[in-house]
Amino acid sequence: MVKSWWKESVVYQVYPRSFRDTNGDGIGDLKGIIEKLDYIKLLGANVIWLCPVYKSPNDDNGYDISDYRDIMDEFGTMEDFDKLLDEAHKRGLKILMDLVVNHTSDEHKWFIESRKSKDNKYRDYYIWKDPKDGKEPNNWGGAFAGSAWEYDENTNMYFLHCFSRKQPDLNWENPEVRREVQELVKYWLDKGIDGFRMDVINMISKDQTFPDGVKAEGSLYGDKDPIVMNGPRVHEYLKELNEKVLSKYDIMTVGETPLVTPEIAMQYVGEDRNELNMVFEFEHMDIDRDESKAMKQPFDLIKLKKVFTKWQKGLENGGWNSLYWNNHDQARVVSRFGNDKEYWEKSAKMLGTCLHMQQGTPYIYQGEEIGMTNVHFETIEDYRDISAINRYKEEVEVKGRDKDSFMNYLHELSRDNARTPMQWNSCENAGFTEPEVKPWIKLNPRYKEINVETQINNPNSIFNYYRELIKIRRENEIVVYGKYDLILEDDKEIYAYTRTLDSKKLLVICNFSKNEPVFNLPEDIKYNFSQKIISNYDVDDSKIEKIKLKPYECRVYMLQ
Numbered sequence: 001m002v003k004s005w006w007k008e009s010v011v012y013q014v015y016p017r018s019f020r021d022t023n024g025d026g027i028g029d030l031k032g033i034i035e036k037l038d039y040i041k042l043l044g045a046n047v048i049w050l051c052p053v054y055k056s057p058n059d060d061n062g063y064d065i066s067d068y069r070d071i072m073d074e075f076g077t078m079e080d081f082d083k084l085l086d087e088a089h090k091r092g093l094k095i096l097m098d099l100v101v102n103h104t105s106d107e108h109k110w111f112i113e114s115r116k117s118k119d120n121k122y123r124d125y126y127i128w129k130d131p132k133d134g135k136e137p138n139n140w141g142g143a144f145a146g147s148a149w150e151y152d153e154n155t156n157m158y159f160l161h162c163f164s165r166k167q168p169d170l171n172w173e174n175p176e177v178r179r180e181v182q183e184l185v186k187y188w189l190d191k192g193i194d195g196f197r198m199d200v201i202n203m204i205s206k207d208q209t210f211p212d213g214v215k216a217e218g219s220l221y222g223d224k225d226p227i228v229m230n231g232p233r234v235h236e237y238l239k240e241l242n243e244k245v246l247s248k249y250d251i252m253t254v255g256e257t258p259l260v261t262p263e264i265a266m267q268y269v270g271e272d273r274n275e276l277n278m279v280f281e282f283e284h285m286d287i288d289r290d291e292s293k294a295m296k297q298p299f300d301l302i303k304l305k306k307v308f309t310k311w312q313k314g315l316e317n318g319g320w321n322s323l324y325w326n327n328h329d330q331a332r333v334v335s336r337f338g339n340d341k342e343y344w345e346k347s348a349k350m351l352g353t354c355l356h357m358q359q360g361t362p363y364i365y366q367g368e369e370i371g372m373t374n375v376h377f378e379t380i381e382d383y384r385d386i387s388a389i390n391r392y393k394e395e396v397e398v399k400g401r402d403k404d405s406f407m408n409y410l411h412e413l414s415r416d417n418a419r420t421p422m423q424w425n426s427c428e429n430a431g432f433t434e435p436e437v438k439p440w441i442k443l444n445p446r447y448k449e450i451n452v453e454t455q456i457n458n459p460n461s462i463f464n465y466y467r468e469l470i471k472i473r474r475e476n477e478i479v480v481y482g483k484y485d486l487i488l489e490d491d492k493e494i495y496a497y498t499r500t501l502d503s504k505k506l507l508v509i510c511n512f513s514k515n516e517p518v519f520n521l522p523e524d525i526k527y528n529f530s531q532k533i534i535s536n537y538d539v540d541d542s543k544i545e546k547i548k549l550k551p552y553e554c555r556v557y558m559l560q
Ligand code: NOJ
Pocket: 060, 063, 064, 100, 163, 199, 200, 256, 328, 329
């Protein structure tokens, strides 16, 4: 297998708005990230993925960009950014920027021009269509409720926005758009950044016939996703970007790609493809949700094992996985797949182990390393996410769904679960901002018990456990490059697998339940001696034939 620095890296994702506020406006900023670089370094991550910091009117918290070459006012200035990059590099930390080029803000100068007239030079930068029978050009629904088309009186045409109406989709069919993107990518790479996370990058090529989507029962709109994802020219566009710009730098790229299978993913990340290094797949995070109905589904470990194993095996020859539980779009994993009450600490450590021992590059989302949990906002007024707010209107006010049932869905799966301020200490506002300031979004009240300050010096904390996981990866090639194999595939409570490299084997055992199941070592696993390298309970046991596991227990052994 080809070795690369980005395969050996551990990424820490920062959502700047909620990380650390230094100027008392209740919104995190770049100076706040600089202040916390030593913290990220201490954790042991070596790459930071910054969610968008570009100029933006913040309809979707920075994923609606109005100037790709400037910094969001609330976050600071370009000098602050340069300082951040410099300070990060001084500490051996790399910086990945978020590249959001499926769409811009409607306040971007290209769109302001584009909507002025049909013959404007920028008209064709976006996707404009005539009305069909006096209505929208097709039945597509937008990701944040409502139609994906917005009528513009000025020219009597509709423009496409797969996300909010303030996020018009760029028209990648236009070579000028592709040239603009190549130039802005080059601008940031020439500044010295170390790569990109590419927002919904598999949506950039649209089927030019714009067919209707299938309408699910109870849905007001057709499902555009299978049509807009992995479109006809997406690989051509990525290869072009790679050839003209990306390939000239020693960087790391990861594409966000909903609706991909390992086979499709290989077309993006295969070593011979010259497109991207990795993608973020969604299958493992979709096992407990039905988004078309905005409903949570029960967690099913067998399903999770199947999905992870499919990805581990599917990419093991010539591809590479990205490993994640959390990000700014996902509810907190300890509340979702773990137990955020009596087994909060044990299950957070177990989940970290289960993920970090797999093959791929791990991504840790801010607060995950201290076991931050979901928040239960009482009313819709406390939510800030455009997706939660718009969907509430559509589900409760338009379709008449029971309010409590929808609020339950938000409690379990809303993106705002991940966006509450980082919990640094137990003071008022948790050290995110000054005590007298009102943060842009409410804190999770559990900050008094769950925060960095109480964990950093506690050797048994989740934080120090994550440090250990990262250290194990750094010290053992097998964790990075070893081959993955699932064992005990039918066990409903235990997720166990091995990793193999040369004569070594790593055995990973994770109990996903609050029961005490017995782990039986499969007979075909042969070894001369075993050594425990990490566990979330105090065990000095090196016997691995029959282990009665405690609730949410995990253990990792090196076998030789
Ligand atoms: C994916 C991003 O992660 C999400 O936060 C955003 O709302 C959409 N793409 C649109 O940019």
